[in-house]
Amino acid sequence: MPVPPSDESGRGERAFSTLMAVPAPAGTPPAAEAMLDFVFAQVWQRPGLSRRDRWFVALPCVAAADAEQPLREHVRAALVGGDLTIDEMREAVLHFAVYSGWPKASLFNMIVDEQWDRIHQERGEPVPPAKPLLPLTTPSDPEARLLVGEQAFRDVNCVPYIPVRDNPYSGAGILNFVFGEMWLRPGLGMKERRLITVACVAFQDAPYPILSHVYAALKSRDVSFDEMDELALHFGAYYGWPKASRLMQVIDEQKQRVTAEWA
Amino acid sequence: MPVPPSDESGRGERAFSTLMAVPAPAGTPPAAEAMLDFVFAQVWQRPGLSRRDRWFVALPCVAAADAEQPLREHVRAALVGGDLTIDEMREAVLHFAVYSGWPKASLFNMIVDEQWDRIHQERGEPVPPAKPLLPLTTPSDPEARLLVGEQAFRDVNCVPYIPVRDNPYSGAGILNFVFGEMWLRPGLGMKERRLITVACVAFQDAPYPILSHVYAALKSRDVSFDEMDELALHFGAYYGWPKASRLMQVIDEQKQRVTAEWA
Amino acid sequence: MPVPPSDESGRGERAFSTLMAVPAPAGTPPAAEAMLDFVFAQVWQRPGLSRRDRWFVALPCVAAADAEQPLREHVRAALVGGDLTIDEMREAVLHFAVYSGWPKASLFNMIVDEQWDRIHQERGEPVPPAKPLLPLTTPSDPEARLLVGEQAFRDVNCVPYIPVRDNPYSGAGILNFVFGEMWLRPGLGMKERRLITVACVAFQDAPYPILSHVYAALKSRDVSFDEMDELALHFGAYYGWPKASRLMQVIDEQKQRVTAEWA
Structure with missing residues (x-):
C-alpha cells in the first residue's frame, strides 16, 4: 500500500495550499493537522484517479456537507487551477441538484457565481456572458x-x-x-457525470441507486475498476468512512457481477 | 399547553397502533417507549394541524431518514386510514424527489407500490390502473x-x-x-406541496431555501401561523431538535416579515 | 503532531481487528487500507480522549450514516469490549433519536437488540431482562x-x-x-450526553445548536478543551472533514468565548 509516511511536519498544510491556491488555515490544532495531512498530502496525491476527476467527487461531497467556507475554496481552486471550465462547473451544479435535491444545490450555485465574479475582478477582466440555455438539444x-x-x-x-x-x-x-x-445535456462528459452520480448516491445512501450507478459506471467502462477504488477512498476522505465502507462493499460486489457478465 | 401526563403505561403503544394500524413494536426498550409516547401519544394528537396535514410532514422526514421499516408503516397507514389517496401519495413522492434528490426517493416510490399492492391483495381486490402521465398540463x-x-x-x-x-x-x-x-402538476394542492417543501428544506438545511419557502407558505396564507408552529414541532419529533430549532428561528423571523408586509 | 508513520503494511487491519473484535475486511483494496490505517491505527489510538469516550462520538456518526454493517460491528464491539453497558447503549439510542430524529434511530435500536441477543446466544446465556421504564424520575x-x-x-x-x-x-x-x-434520565452521565450531542449537532449542521452545545460542553467543564479538539478529529474521521472543518471553527470561537468569561 503506497501510503507515504505522515510524520513530516507541515506536509498537510503545504499540500493544502498548493491545491487550494490559498494558505492552509493558521493555528490549526494538532487534530486538524492530522486530517489535512491525510486528505491533502495523501489522498489527493495518489495516482489512479486524475486531479481533474477528483474534483467531480470532492465538489459534490463538500456541497452536500453544507460546509460553506470549504465549498467556496474548492470551487475557486478548481476554476483557478483550470481543472474545470465554468460551463462544466455550472453543469455539475445541475447534475448535483438532481441527485441531492434543489435546496442543497442553491448555495453551490450561488458560490459558483460569486467565485467566478471574484476571479474576474481580481484579474481586472469583465465576466464573460453565460452560455445561452436555448435551444435545448x-x-x-x-x-x-x-x-x-x-x-x-x-x-x-x-x-x-x-x-x-x-x-x-x-x-x-x-x-x-x-x-x-x-x-x-452536452455540458459534461459521461465519465464526469458518473463520478458526480456515484458520489451523490454514496452520501444519499438509498439502498438501490448505489447498486445501479456503481454497476453502470463499471459496466460502461466509463470508470475503470481501479478508478472506482480510488473514488471510494476520495469519497471516504470527504464524507467519512462509514458511508465509504458501504460504497466499497457495493464496488466489490458490482466488480464481480460485471466481470462475470464480461466473461 | 395541553400536554397530557406521560406516566400512563402503554399509552405510546396504543397511540402508535391506532394511527399506524399495526401493533406497536414488541419488546421495545424503555428508552424507545419514552419516544413512542412522545411522538404518537402527544405530538400526533395535538390540535392545530390536521392528521391529514401531519402526514405531509412525517412522510418526507421518514423517507429522508432512510428508515425502511418506519417508511413502510407510514405509507401503509396513511393509505389504509384514507388520509391520502394513492394519487396524492405518488405525487408526494415526486415532490419529495425534487426537494431531496432522486436516489432518496427511489425507495419511497418502491414502498408506495409495494404497500398499495399489499393492501389490495389483503382485500382480495385487483390493483386499479395508475393515472396516465400524458397529456401533461x-x-x-x-x-x-x-x-x-x-x-x-x-x-x-x-x-x-x-x-x-x-x-x-x-x-x-x-x-x-x-x-x-x-x-x-394537478395531483396535489398548494398547501400539501408547501408542507412537503418546508419539511424538505428544513432537513436539507441549505441556508436560503428555508427562508424563502417558510416565507412563501406564510405569505400566501396556504399555511397559517399556528399551523406552521405545529409543523415545526411535528418536524422536530421526526427529524431531531437541532434542525427544528433552526426552522423555529426562521419561522419567527418570517412571521415578523409577513406581518410587517401585511400591515 | 504525534501522527505515527503510516507506511507499515497491515497496521490498519491490526488496529481494526483489535478494537472491533472481528477480522478486518478481507481483500481490502489499497485505497480502503489507507482509510483503515488512518481511522483505526491513527485516530482511535490517540491520547486526549479515552477509548470509552470515543464510542460516544463514533456510534452516533455511524448510526447517522445509515451504514448498517459498520453500525452492527460498532455496537457489538462497544458491548463486547465492555466499554459501554447495555443500559448505556440503549440510553445513547434515545439521546441520538432526540437529536437526529427517531426514524433514523429505529435501525440503531434494532441493531442494539439484535447484537445483544447474539452476544448472549454465543455465550449460551439467557438475555437478562431490560431495565423497567417506570417509574420515571x-x-x-x-x-x-x-x-x-x-x-x-x-x-x-x-x-x-x-x-x-x-x-x-x-x-x-x-x-x-x-x-x-x-x-x-439517569442512564447516562453528562459527559457522555455532551459527546453524543456535539457529534449530532455537528453532522446535522444547523447553524445555532452547534454553537450552543459546543459552548455548554466547554463552559460546564464536562469536556475539556483538549478533549474537544480530539472529538473534532474523531468526528472528522467518521463524518468527513468538510463538516469537521465547521466544527473546528466553532470550537475555536467558543474556546475564546469561554476563556474570556472565565477570565
Whole structure:
C-alpha cells in the first residue's frame, strides 16, 4: 500500500495550499493537522484517479456537507487551477441538484457565481456572458421526450428495462426530465457525470441507486475498476468512512457481477 | 399547553397502533417507549394541524431518514386510514424527489407500490390502473415552458423577480422543470406541496431555501401561523431538535416579515 | 503532531481487528487500507480522549450514516469490549433519536437488540431482562415537568434564559420532553450526553445548536478543551472533514468565548 509516511511536519498544510491556491488555515490544532495531512498530502496525491476527476467527487461531497467556507475554496481552486471550465462547473451544479435535491444545490450555485465574479475582478477582466440555455438539444414534444428518456435510461443504466410512465416519480420525473433531458445535456462528459452520480448516491445512501450507478459506471467502462477504488477512498476522505465502507462493499460486489457478465 | 401526563403505561403503544394500524413494536426498550409516547401519544394528537396535514410532514422526514421499516408503516397507514389517496401519495413522492434528490426517493416510490399492492391483495381486490402521465398540463415548447416557469416561480415564491435562464441550474432545472412543470402538476394542492417543501428544506438545511419557502407558505396564507408552529414541532419529533430549532428561528423571523408586509 | 508513520503494511487491519473484535475486511483494496490505517491505527489510538469516550462520538456518526454493517460491528464491539453497558447503549439510542430524529434511530435500536441477543446466544446465556421504564424520575404533572424542564434547560445550556412555553416546538417539545425528561434520565452521565450531542449537532449542521452545545460542553467543564479538539478529529474521521472543518471553527470561537468569561 503506497501510503507515504505522515510524520513530516507541515506536509498537510503545504499540500493544502498548493491545491487550494490559498494558505492552509493558521493555528490549526494538532487534530486538524492530522486530517489535512491525510486528505491533502495523501489522498489527493495518489495516482489512479486524475486531479481533474477528483474534483467531480470532492465538489459534490463538500456541497452536500453544507460546509460553506470549504465549498467556496474548492470551487475557486478548481476554476483557478483550470481543472474545470465554468460551463462544466455550472453543469455539475445541475447534475448535483438532481441527485441531492434543489435546496442543497442553491448555495453551490450561488458560490459558483460569486467565485467566478471574484476571479474576474481580481484579474481586472469583465465576466464573460453565460452560455445561452436555448435551444435545448432534447425534443420538446412530451411523447418524443419520453421515448428519448426511455432510451437514455437504458443506455445510462446499462439495463434492458425501463420504468413505468404512468407514475409521477418515474414518468414525469425520471423519464421526462432526469433521463429525457438532464443526462443528455452536452455540458459534461459521461465519465464526469458518473463520478458526480456515484458520489451523490454514496452520501444519499438509498439502498438501490448505489447498486445501479456503481454497476453502470463499471459496466460502461466509463470508470475503470481501479478508478472506482480510488473514488471510494476520495469519497471516504470527504464524507467519512462509514458511508465509504458501504460504497466499497457495493464496488466489490458490482466488480464481480460485471466481470462475470464480461466473461 | 395541553400536554397530557406521560406516566400512563402503554399509552405510546396504543397511540402508535391506532394511527399506524399495526401493533406497536414488541419488546421495545424503555428508552424507545419514552419516544413512542412522545411522538404518537402527544405530538400526533395535538390540535392545530390536521392528521391529514401531519402526514405531509412525517412522510418526507421518514423517507429522508432512510428508515425502511418506519417508511413502510407510514405509507401503509396513511393509505389504509384514507388520509391520502394513492394519487396524492405518488405525487408526494415526486415532490419529495425534487426537494431531496432522486436516489432518496427511489425507495419511497418502491414502498408506495409495494404497500398499495399489499393492501389490495389483503382485500382480495385487483390493483386499479395508475393515472396516465400524458397529456401533461404544462406547455411543451421550451420557450413557453420557461415563461410558465417564470410566472410559477413568482407565484409560488411570492417574489417579483425571477432567476436567470442562461444557467443550467436555474434555467434547465428550476425554471424549466421545477416550476415550469413539477409545481404545476394537478395531483396535489398548494398547501400539501408547501408542507412537503418546508419539511424538505428544513432537513436539507441549505441556508436560503428555508427562508424563502417558510416565507412563501406564510405569505400566501396556504399555511397559517399556528399551523406552521405545529409543523415545526411535528418536524422536530421526526427529524431531531437541532434542525427544528433552526426552522423555529426562521419561522419567527418570517412571521415578523409577513406581518410587517401585511400591515 | 504525534501522527505515527503510516507506511507499515497491515497496521490498519491490526488496529481494526483489535478494537472491533472481528477480522478486518478481507481483500481490502489499497485505497480502503489507507482509510483503515488512518481511522483505526491513527485516530482511535490517540491520547486526549479515552477509548470509552470515543464510542460516544463514533456510534452516533455511524448510526447517522445509515451504514448498517459498520453500525452492527460498532455496537457489538462497544458491548463486547465492555466499554459501554447495555443500559448505556440503549440510553445513547434515545439521546441520538432526540437529536437526529427517531426514524433514523429505529435501525440503531434494532441493531442494539439484535447484537445483544447474539452476544448472549454465543455465550449460551439467557438475555437478562431490560431495565423497567417506570417509574420515571421526572414529575408527571405538566406544570411541574415544565418547571423542571426550564431549570434543566438553563443548567444544560449554561444560559440564564429559557424559551417560551406557549409554542409547540419549545413548549411541548424542548421544555416538556427534551429537557423536562430526556436529559434528566439517569442512564447516562453528562459527559457522555455532551459527546453524543456535539457529534449530532455537528453532522446535522444547523447553524445555532452547534454553537450552543459546543459552548455548554466547554463552559460546564464536562469536556475539556483538549478533549474537544480530539472529538473534532474523531468526528472528522467518521463524518468527513468538510463538516469537521465547521466544527473546528466553532470550537475555536467558543474556546475564546469561554476563556474570556472565565477570565
